[in-house]
Amino acid sequence: xxxxxxxxxxxxxxxxxxxxxxxxxxxxxxxxxxxxxxxxxxxxxxxxxxxxxxxxxxxxxxxxxxxxxxxxxxxxxxxxxxxxxxxxxxxxxxxxxxxxxxxxxxxxxxxxxxxxxxxxxxxxxxxxxxxxxxxxxxxxxxxxxxxxxxxxxxxxxxxxxxxxxxxxxxxxxxxxxxxxxxxxxxxxxxxxxxxxxxxxxxxxxxxxxxxxxxxxxxxxxxxxxxxxxxxxxxxxxxxxxxxxxxxxxxxxxxxxxxxxxxxxxxxxxxxxxxxxxxxxxxxxxxxxxxxxxxxxxxxxxxxxxxxxxxxxxxxxxxxxxxxxxxxxxxxxxxxxxxxxxxxxxxxxxxxxxxxxxxxxxxxxxxxxxxxxxxxxxxxxxxxxxxxxxxxxxxxxxxxxxxxxxxxxxxxxxxxxxxxxxxxxxxxxxxxxxxxxxxxxxxxxxxxxxxxxxxxxxxxxxxxxxxxxxxxxxxxxxxxxxxxxxxxxxxxxxxxxxxxxxxxxxxxxxxxxxxxxxxxxxxxxxxxxxxxxxxxxxxxxxxxxxxxxxxxxxxxxxxxxxxxx
Ligand code: ISL
Ligand code: CA
Numbered sequence: 001x002x003x004x005x006x007x008x009x010x011x012x013x014x015x016x017x018x019x020x021x022x023x024x025x026x027x028x029x030x031x032x033x034x035x036x037x038x039x040x041x042x043x044x045x046x047x048x049x050x051x052x053x054x055x056x057x058x059x060x061x062x063x064x065x066x067x068x069x070x071x072x073x074x075x076x077x078x079x080x081x082x083x084x085x086x087x088x089x090x091x092x093x094x095x096x097x098x099x100x101x102x103x104x105x106x107x108x109x110x111x112x113x114x115x116x117x118x119x120x121x122x123x124x125x126x127x128x129x130x131x132x133x134x135x136x137x138x139x140x141x142x143x144x145x146x147x148x149x150x151x152x153x154x155x156x157x158x159x160x161x162x163x164x165x166x167x168x169x170x171x172x173x174x175x176x177x178x179x180x181x182x183x184x185x186x187x188x189x190x191x192x193x194x195x196x197x198x199x200x201x202x203x204x205x206x207x208x209x210x211x212x213x214x215x216x217x218x219x220x221x222x223x224x225x226x227x228x229x230x231x232x233x234x235x236x237x238x239x240x241x242x243x244x245x246x247x248x249x250x251x252x253x254x255x256x257x258x259x260x261x262x263x264x265x266x267x268x269x270x271x272x273x274x275x276x277x278x279x280x281x282x283x284x285x286x287x288x289x290x291x292x293x294x295x296x297x298x299x300x301x302x303x304x305x306x307x308x309x310x311x312x313x314x315x316x317x318x319x320x321x322x323x324x325x326x327x328x329x330x331x332x333x334x335x336x337x338x339x340x341x342x343x344x345x346x347x348x349x350x351x352x353x354x355x356x357x358x359x360x361x362x363x364x365x366x367x368x369x370x371x372x373x374x375x376x377x378x379x380x381x382x383x384x385x386x387x388x389x390x391x392x393x394x395x396x397x398x399x400x401x402x403x404x405x406x407x408x409x410x411x412x413x414x415x416x417x418x419x420x421x422x423x424x425x426x427x428x429x430x431x432x433x434x435x436x437x438x439x440x441x442x443x444x445x446x447x448x449x450x451x452x453x454x455x456x457x458x459x460x461x462x463x464x465x466x467x468x469x470x471x472x473x474x475x476x477x478x479x480x481x482x483x484x485x486x487x488x489x490x491x492x493x494x495x496x497x498x499x500x501x502x503x504x505x506x507x508x509x510x511x512x513x514x515x516x517x518x519x520x521x522x523x524x525x526x527x528x529x530x531x532x533x534x535x536x537x538x539x540x541x542x543x544x545x546x547x548x549x550x551x552x553x554x555x556x557x558x559x560x561x562x563x564x
Contacts, residue, residue, distance in 0.1 A: 148231030331370025
């Protein structure tokens, strides 16, 4: 199209390939499996598919550890399968965005193999190598070059016996960080990106891209509960991050403006920075994933020390991002992804109000200003999984945490309770297609157990049901496509101090959209005059009795009104 900002009226669907659909019975989702389920996505009406990594990988972190950026991992298929899938997606009028994981590689990437081989290897400087701390010998306790803790527990440095030096890994030890200070690293990444664009892909979701510019002085961090230091202030949104993003834009996207979508995943990004990243005049990124709303329930001890979530905090956070990105920046809108627990279990009520809460949350999210992302299974209300024991887990983050916490003396049952609540495997159980064996995901043994609730919670049961979660998502996506106010309207929060009701108004030209949702399990009544509006969409049953100037809302009821 000719609209350079086409993604403002688009909806993106995230596929986690390993858990989407298995075509050959080995228990792992794959590219032909995705191809076989494209009807589902078309029926839903999404515009763009984002694929979590499918590159060659030893799968220490399910593909977020890449050993060859130019090939498909055999477990997912071949480059020919990829070209086939891409052609079919394009034929159906959709686009495909690839995951770009370039803060780090796999320790099996040839770049790292060369880099670790000797101190004077030409690729030595492609990663972060440092000797033991002054006065200490390699391997001594505390000899790591900095005290930083990795995201996945333990020190962020690992000693490599080959040269007696340590390498930096913000994530697992099998995910060494690339050194973006070295221009050869940057240009190798840009060349690889152009290779995929030339192959026909429509953009990139950039993994932890705001971590690529580190403070080269590598200062220690403030020690936390684990005794290790918090390096975050020294590597997140570092000194050269905007320079790198502008350089990438020039080197990769110049001359292709308007044809692709870029979204940067950015833990800890502030709205001030997000405006800079997404202001089109600065030529950095189309949008970013911010983390404020998915960190609201993290306690002082981090994500595995969860706190109860308050609706008022969620409103304040999302509302602030709406307001502050304003008309200069652009939001990405999401409640879940492959790193977060299931959104209906976390923000909603996956018991008594399962359908109502899933649809209420979707309503509030999708009608914001920004580009909505649907994480696979969210459109049918998939829930957290009943992991009984540590043997049921697969995620490196959860497993590292479990081992570390139990070794440090925590009660294993309590550690499991936290993992069950917030662990990433919740989002990684197979998509529930139908009520048959293994939910229609595979004819073999799935790599992670299917949620037993697929007996009633599955896609097939929802397609032709007008009140289903799937039908509601479909309608929300359609509204973004058909009503310009959804993509282009401004945003005004209503009832900001109400503890349960999320209400806002969007305006564009002569149209006003009013979105009201009760995000709690009790009926409520609010002061809101909807007299001049028409009801466009709701997730409720029969109309609640409404007196002039007042609106009654059933538990988790959501209503969308329009006036022109
Ligand atoms: O879930 C998290 C750890 O507590 C997040 O901080 C997560 O690690 C962060 O969102 C970065 O995620 C991305 O990079 C990771 C990968 O494991 C995630 O799957 C990916 O989305 C390292 O590549
Ligand atoms: Ca397979």
